[in-house]
Amino acid sequence: MILTGAGRGFCAGTDLKEMSEFTKDPRVTRNTWLLQKHMANIIELMRHIPQPVIAAVNGPAAGGGASFAMAADIRIASTNAKFINAQINVGMSGADMGSSFMLPRLIGVSKAAELIYTGRPVLADEGERIGLFNKVVAPEELMDTALEYAKILLGKSEMGLLLTKECLNAAMDGSSLDAQLHIENRSQTLCAAVGSFGNNASNFTNKDDKK
Known part of the structure; x- marks a missing residue:
């Protein structure tokens, strides 16, 4: 699955003018809570759908x-990308929609704290250097690069990808080594049981034989 933005930006977040009107409603506490739960649910869905999600950050x-x-x-x-954990800049908490969970795991606690507290922008080259972006390419190469990654993943077994994502999610949640090994052992057993290993190993061996 590839996620990208329409137009020049990836996603600008909440409409600030709309949010300003939203906060004037006497039911602001209830409405904000419901909105936050709705938006947070999207993050959970992204992490728990079986397919890996590739973000093509175009702006x-x-x-x-x-x-x-x-x-x-x-x-x-793309080189036009800019990452801004901006909520702290408009009077809200800098921890929002999973940012306090995801960002420290992506770039480390110290750097994550800096970005969450300051709300400063991170340009593409810095984002790649600190591990926020896997790769930075020219704007005209962005979708082709994302599709190349997707094509590689499509060549893997569906079961293998699903269980790998489950293992990575468990590790991010703070699983112990013992628990993680148990999950990995289960994953490999399931892949072998459903024939995922046999089919893909045969294809891999045939590719090597042709070289």
Whole structure:
């Protein structure tokens, strides 16, 4: 699955004018809670759908848009990309839509704290250097690069990808080594049981024989 933005930006997050009107409603507490739960649910869905999610970050990813990028499994950015964990800049908490969970795991606690507290923008080259983006390419190469990654993943077994994503999610949740080994052992057993290993191993061996 490839996630990208329409137009010049990846996702600018909440409409600030609309949010300003939203906060004037006497039911603001209830409405904000429901909105947050709805948006947070999208992040959970991205992490738990069986397919790896590739974010093709074509421009600014701000606020909730930054959270969508963080929730992806792989992030490819164009040189026009800009990452801004912007909520702290408009009077809200800098921790939003999973950012306080995802960002420290992607770039480390110290750097994540800097970006969450300051709300400063991160351009594409810095994002690649600190591990936020897997790869940075020219704007005209962005979708082709994302599709190349997708093509590689499509060549893997469906069961293998699903269980690998489950293992990575468990590790991110703070699983112990013992628990992680148990999950991995289960995954390999299931792949062997459903024939995923046999089919793909045969294809892999045939490729080597042709070289």
